[in-house]
Amino acid sequence: MRYRGKRRGWGKWIAVAVSAAVLFFAADARNWLRNKDELRELAANSELGKIKFEAKVTEITSPRLRLKAYLLEDAENPIVSVSFIFKNAGYASDNAGEEGIANMTAALLTEGAGDYPGAVLKDELESRGIRVAFGADKDDFTGSLLTTKENLPQAVRLMNLMLTQPRFEHDDIARVQKQMINALRRQNENPNQVLLLEFNKELYGSHPYARNPLGREKVILAVDKARLQKFGQDNLITANLITGIAGDIGEEEAGRLLDAMFAGLPQSGSLNFVRNADLNFDNRSCQISRDIGQNVMLRAVGGAGRTHEDFYPLYVANYILGGAGLTSRLSQKIREEKGLTYGVYSYLSLDDKAPLIVSGFSSTPDKYAEAEALLEQEWKAFAENGASQEELDKAKKYLTASNNLRFASIENISAMLAAMQKYNLGLDFLQKRNDYISQIDLDSVNRAAKKYFAAPAVSVRIGSF
Amino acid sequence: MLVFAPFEGRAKLFGAQSFVLDNGLEVVFIPNRRAPIVKQMLWYKSGSVDEAPGKGGSAHLLEHLMFRGTEKISGQAFNRLMEENGAESNAFTSTDVTSYHQFLDVSRLEPAMFAEADRMRNLKISDEDFALERDIVFQERKQRIDNNPTAQFSEEIRRVLWQDSPYGRPVTGTEEEILNLSKDDIEAYYRRYYTPRQAVLILAGNLDAATARRLAEKYYGKIEGEAEELPARNFPALKKVRSRVEMRHPDVKTPRLLKVFATSSYRHEAEDVYPLRVLAAYMGEGETSKLYKKLVLRDKKALSVNADYNPLSKSYGTFSIGAVPAEGVDTAELEAALRAAWDEALQELSLDEIQKTKQKMLAGLVYLRDNPEDAAYVMGAMRSIGVPLDEIEEQADRIRAVDYRSLRKIARRLTTQSPQVSGILSPEGEKNAL
Numbered sequence: 001m002r003y004r005g006k007r008r009g010w011g012k013w014i015a016v017a018v019s020a021a022v023l024f025f026a027a028d029a030r031n032w033l034r035n036k037d038e039l040r041e042l043a044a045n046s047e048l049g050k051i052k053f054e055a056k057v058t059e060i061t062s063p064r065l066r067l068k069a070y071l072l073e074d075a076e077n078p079i080v081s082v083s084f085i086f087k088n089a090g091y092a093s094d095n096a097g098e099e100g101i102a103n104m105t106a107a108l109l110t111e112g113a114g115d116y117p118g119a120v121l122k123d124e125l126e127s128r129g130i131r132v133a134f135g136a137d138k139d140d141f142t143g144s145l146l147t148t149k150e151n152l153p154q155a156v157r158l159m160n161l162m163l164t165q166p167r168f169e170h171d172d173i174a175r176v177q178k179q180m181i182n183a184l185r186r187q188n189e190n191p192n193q194v195l196l197l198e199f200n201k202e203l204y205g206s207h208p209y210a211r212n213p214l215g216r217e218k219v220i221l222a223v224d225k226a227r228l229q230k231f232g233q234d235n236l237i238t239a240n241l242i243t244g245i246a247g248d249i250g251e252e253e254a255g256r257l258l259d260a261m262f263a264g265l266p267q268s269g270s271l272n273f274v275r276n277a278d279l280n281f282d283n284r285s286c287q288i289s290r291d292i293g294q295n296v297m298l299r300a301v302g303g304a305g306r307t308h309e310d311f312y313p314l315y316v317a318n319y320i321l322g323g324a325g326l327t328s329r330l331s332q333k334i335r336e337e338k339g340l341t342y343g344v345y346s347y348l349s350l351d352d353k354a355p356l357i358v359s360g361f362s363s364t365p366d367k368y369a370e371a372e373a374l375l376e377q378e379w380k381a382f383a384e385n386g387a388s389q390e391e392l393d394k395a396k397k398y399l400t401a402s403n404n405l406r407f408a409s410i411e412n413i414s415a416m417l418a419a420m421q422k423y424n425l426g427l428d429f430l431q432k433r434n435d436y437i438s439q440i441d442l443d444s445v446n447r448a449a450k451k452y453f454a455a456p457a458v459s460v461r462i463g464s465f
Numbered sequence: 466m467l468v469f470a471p472f473e474g475r476a477k478l479f480g481a482q483s484f485v486l487d488n489g490l491e492v493v494f495i496p497n498r499r500a501p502i503v504k505q506m507l508w509y510k511s512g513s514v515d516e517a518p519g520k521g522g523s524a525h526l527l528e529h530l531m532f533r534g535t536e537k538i539s540g541q542a543f544n545r546l547m548e549e550n551g552a553e554s555n556a557f558t559s560t561d562v563t564s565y566h567q568f569l570d571v572s573r574l575e576p577a578m579f580a581e582a583d584r585m586r587n588l589k590i591s592d593e594d595f596a597l598e599r600d601i602v603f604q605e606r607k608q609r610i611d612n613n614p615t616a617q618f619s620e621e622i623r624r625v626l627w628q629d630s631p632y633g634r635p636v637t638g639t640e641e642e643i644l645n646l647s648k649d650d651i652e653a654y655y656r657r658y659y660t661p662r663q664a665v666l667i668l669a670g671n672l673d674a675a676t677a678r679r680l681a682e683k684y685y686g687k688i689e690g691e692a693e694e695l696p697a698r699n700f701p702a703l704k705k706v707r708s709r710v711e712m713r714h715p716d717v718k719t720p721r722l723l724k725v726f727a728t729s730s731y732r733h734e735a736e737d738v739y740p741l742r743v744l745a746a747y748m749g750e751g752e753t754s755k756l757y758k759k760l761v762l763r764d765k766k767a768l769s770v771n772a773d774y775n776p777l778s779k780s781y782g783t784f785s786i787g788a789v790p791a792e793g794v795d796t797a798e799l800e801a802a803l804r805a806a807w808d809e810a811l812q813e814l815s816l817d818e819i820q821k822t823k824q825k826m827l828a829g830l831v832y833l834r835d836n837p838e839d840a841a842y843v844m845g846a847m848r849s850i851g852v853p854l855d856e857i858e859e860q861a862d863r864i865r866a867v868d869y870r871s872l873r874k875i876a877r878r879l880t881t882q883s884p885q886v887s888g889i890l891s892p893e894g895e896k897n898a899l
Contacts, residue, residue: 039546039576039579039580040576042575042576042579043550043572043573043575043576046572046573046574046575047676048571048572048574048575048672048676049571049572051501051571051572051671053500053501055500074499076497076498076499076835077831077834077835078831079831079832079835118762119752119753119758119762122751122752122753123753123821126751126753126825126828127821127824127825127828128828129825129827129828129829129830129831129832131829131832146832148828148831175761175762175765175768178768178791178792179768179769181792182719182768182789182792185718185719186718186719188716188718189614189615189716189717189718189719190612190613191612192612292611292612292716293607293608293610293611293612294604294607294608294611294612296612324548325544326532326541326544327541327544327545327548332541335601336541336597337597338597339596339597339598339599339600339601339604340600340604341601341604342601342602342604342605342607342608343608362604362607362608362612363604364603364604364607367604394545394548394549397548397549397550397551398548398549398551399551400551401549401550401551401552401569401570401573402551402552402553402569402570403551403570404500404501404502404570405502405551405553405568405569405570407499407500407502408500408502408568408836408837408838409835409836409838409839410835411835
């Protein structure tokens with residue numbers, strides 16, 4: 001849901017790229033384009049508008065283990081991507097006293113498996129161009145595989161070994177512990193990270209969402225092979241497994257892939273239950289003093305989860321207030337009309353146990369107070385008066401016209417297939433998604449605006465005040 | 466050992482086609498038929514190094530002002546047009562190039578082409594927009610550099626490595642430069658560099674070459690171009706000195722080491738580019754590289770190490786090695802260990818090792834075709850610096866052709882003959898009065 005600017009490999013070559021952070025509106029739209037009818041016709045009459053595109057998703061069941069997955073076949077390139085989620089195995093469900101073990105496990109699964117010591121495993125993966133990644137967010141433990149069709153059998157075999165027979169050698173554990181502790185220290189170098197950690201503590205209090213994703217130094221040092229194995233047995237189980245497969249692979253082969261990749265995983269384990277976070281929004285704010293170039297702030301109110309009935313109206317409302325990039329109300333008022341910041345935004349944070357609407361910006365201390373007052377004012381005005389029909393129409397145009405961009409890469413597609421299952425969006429979600437947006441009317445958007453954006457917030461700041 | 470053959474029978478990386486319009490604009494089309502989407506990128510072959518002396522930040526401020534309107538598409542209309550058409554629209558500026566791009570449904574490509582072509586020559590900058598956008602880029606510099614100690618360290622390394630070259634200046638300009646830029650400075654840069662002959666248009670996505678050509682003619686073909694390309698600029702030769710940068714920073718919590726060498730690029734002793742790419746992969750790309758195996762896994766002197774080679778430059782390329790010392794290892798000890806590991810890795814260089822390194826470089830190339838955004842980015846970054854299209858398409862062959870001798874030669878030259886900087890960034894430690 002947030003901007004992630006990571007581009008693998010080649011992006012590094014343009015080292016000092018600086019960007020206008022432009023994504024996409026404003027109040028007075030009269031005569032904004034002198035020849036706008038002419039320009040509209042360019043799209044309406046374009047010879048390029050005739051492509052039929054199905055994006056057919058099927059549900060498959062593996063022959064032996066009866067595992068289910070969503071599949072989207074696409075033979076544009078001879079490659080296959082698999083994304084999977086072990087639901088409710090994220091870092092918020094780490095055992096008390098073992099905080100950080102989910103991320104540590106993620107780091108160690110690629111450090112050797114079966115007969116392959118770490119260095120040999122990595123050589124095998126790299127020489128075949130097989131890409132593997134594991135990670136843990138608040139809610140889930142995730143994994144992904146990208147491979148050429150030619151190397152698919154070996155890729156699946158290696159993934160299975162990593163999931164079921166990780167070596168967890170002493171030397172590797174010791175090294176990863178040191179790397180994690182170093183990463184913990186580095187978190188304190190960057191004001192955005194410092195602020196985010198403080199935000200989590202202030203907002204979530206005693207709920208496990210308040211944890212540092214990497215854990216604590218003492219706890220990291222206590223992790224050993226036995227604990228890592230126990231984490232796997234308890235959490236990496238087929239009962240909570242969700243899989244999306246995309247690329248040059250048919251239904252039958254995808255079924256066999258599931259059996260081969262997840263063979264040997266326990267069917268059930270012992271997942272820690274994480275309660276819904278009962279958050280106290282009371283307009284409190286806290287601040288950290290630090291002598292830095294810009295003050296940074298984050299502000300949150302309660303939101304609606306992905307499957308909540310208010311999700312789509314809220315999604316559209318947030319787009320109008322702060323999700324649209326340069327054309328959002330916040331960007332228009334604070335950046336475009338006043339030049340007070342390089343970027344101001346709001347987004348829906350969709351964590352399972354505490355959905356939020358988060359907003360933030362950074363400004364030099366001389367401009368900060370004015371920017372913050374404008375942000376508060378825009379939130380308030382939006383909650384009180386809602387959006388106009390014109391704003392709603394524009395939001396719908398953007399959100400529906402951009403729908404196909406989700407098919408940019410095979411990796412995006414497999415990750416999306418997994419998310420569709422996690423949130424029970426249905427096999428036909430990709431065909432129906434634009435209807436869900438189109439059906440939203442102004443009343444529902446403005447009800448959502450009133451219900452959510454007027455609520456008391458929690459905010460944190462860092463810098464010189 | 467087992468050898469796979471990526472790109473066998475399909476030697477071309479992207480299967481791209483290119484053509485040049487009468488006004489000199491080059492167009493490169495890359496097909497991708499999966500979904501009805503397309504990436505348009507317009508790359509200008511000019512960046513911060515092309516700014517007039519003392520006018521640092523003009524290229525970047527212009528990039529921002531390009532979103533503030535023309536005669537036909539005025540005020541915020543460009544951004545609204547992109548929104549209405551579901552486009553992800555953005556831009557970036559680097560030392561060498563400036564790129565404007567939209568990712569959108571192919572049915573919406575034509576308005577985006579219209580608007581991108583329109584702002585190549587018809588930009589109108591009002592005094593008010595100029596003042597606002599100068600404030601915004603000032604805030605951007607504060608956000609990216611002042612709130613990030615490692616960015617301050619990188620700027621210092623560049624300043625020292627590049628001596629008097631414009632490559633040593635920050636892409637954003639310094640604070641003082643930004644605040645002193647005038648509208649005339651920006652307009653002068655715009656008039657000089659934003660022309661068809663000094664740009665490359667990339668279209669990557671679900672259309673065919675003939676349509677791409679027809680649309681490029683339709684929207685970009687009428688733009689008046691100048692007769693000849695600007696003469697290639699000469700950048701100063703760097704003195705072959707070894708410098709050190711030691712930065713103690715109050716916000717830094719853990720030390721790190723960064724060595725940077727000024728070396729060959731696609732525009733400077735280009736024959737060494739592929740050997741250097743193989744060398745960087747062999748030495749320090751990923752956890753199968755020699756330096757990682759020695760310094761991190763065996764010697765336990767470092768927590769991470771990586772090498773990175775950037776040949777995309779109109780002047781020298783840069784080869785960098787970065788490392789984070791293990792707890793209890795001081796940076797001097799790490800530097801000595803790095804030197805030893807480098808030498809040892811060179812001793813071990815063999816045909817088999819070279820083959821393994823090439824294999825790992827080639828194995829991932831196929832994925833570049835998958836995402837039209839990646840393909841357009843790689844193509845544009847290379848083509849706008851002047852790498853011939855054939856060479857971009859046949860990179861696999863170029864990598865395969867690197868031999869043992871050229872690799873050894875370039876490795877020795879890199880460390881002994883290149884201008885270089887060793888940098889150490891560390892926590893403030895004890896404050897001494899003197």
